[in-house]
Amino acid sequence: EIVLTQSPGTLSLSPGERATLSCRASQSVSSSYLAWYQQKPGQAPRLLIYGASSRATGIPDRFSGSGSGTDFTLTISRLEPEDFAVYYCQQYGSSPAFGQGTKVEIK
Amino acid sequence: QITLKESGPTLVKPTQTLTLTCTFSGFSLSTSGVGVGWIRQPPGKALEWLALIYWDDDKRYSPSLKSRLTITKDTSKNQVVLTMTNMDPVDTATYYCAHSLGLVIKWGWFDPWGQGTLVTVSS
Numbered sequence: 001e002i003v004l005t006q007s008p009g010t011l012s013l014s015p016g017e018r019a020t021l022s023c024r025a026s027q028s029v030s031s032s033y034l035a036w037y038q039q040k041p042g043q044a045p046r047l048l049i050y051g052a053s054s055r056a057t058g059i060p061d062r063f064s065g066s067g068s069g070t071d072f073t074l075t076i077s078r079l080e081p082e083d084f085a086v087y088y089c090q091q092y093g094s095s096p097a098f099g100q101g102t103k104v105e106i107k
Numbered sequence: 108q109i110t111l112k113e114s115g116p117t118l119v120k121p122t123q124t125l126t127l128t129c130t131f132s133g134f135s136l137s138t139s140g141v142g143v144g145w146i147r148q149p150p151g152k153a154l155e156w157l158a159l160i161y162w163d164d165d166k167r168y169s170p171s172l173k174s175r176l177t178i179t180k181d182t183s184k185n186q187v188v189l190t191m192t193n194m195d196p197v198d199t200a201t202y203y204c205a206h207s208l209g210l211v212i213k214w215g216w217f218d219p220w221g222q223g224t225l226v227t228v229s230s
Binding site (some may be wrong): 001012029031033035037044045046047050088090091092093094095096097098099101 | 138144148153155156159167169170171203209211212214217218219220221222223
């Protein structure tokens with residue numbers, strides 16, 4: 001079973017800044033089968049990225065994903081006020097697993 | 108447009124069996140590649156995948172919870188049902204169902220999600 005570790009736990013940034021979120025897998029994720037989600041308080045998660053780097057429908061291009069093997073990154077190029085939320089990675093190359101989340105908060 | 112909605116009890120007692128229903132629209136669970144999954148989230152904690160069922164009735168379960176879970180589908184009613192036995196207070200969580208596509212492999216991302224339903228386990 002693959003375990004995903006996200007870092008940092010909390011990221012304190014200002015609007016307009018760049019956010020870099022990390023997701024590390026305990027073993028290689030097949031064919032970059034990795035997704036990223038955004039979750040705001042009281043809401044269900046929303047898919048941002050699948051296949052490690054493909055943006056889901058309607059997702060702004062300030063969100064980008066990269067990585068392969070065991071190391072993946074979600075980058076938000078310039079934070080908008082609505083981007084402050086919790087972000088989760090999920091691998092689906094085998095039995096699905098989620099990371100523990102990274103909270104992006106306003107500094 | 109794909110939508111999903113979870114329904115079921117908001118409160119269950121320890122040792123009872125939880126039954127949750129996911130009612131969906133905008134897709135068919137008889138279409139090749141289509142799946143519906145269940146994911147839960149304890150208050151203030153991370154997401155945890157529970158189970159998946161596919162168009163061909165292939166069923167997948169979280170290894171850690173497999174003995175307690177059963178997932179079934181009713182294609183004619185556009186519903187997926189999850190049962191979890193022997194509920195405990197640690198199972199208190201928001202339970203989500205979500206659409207999934209297993210095209211190349213029978214695993215996939217989840218999109219979209221239902222709004223979730225909070226289930227509290229307490230005597």
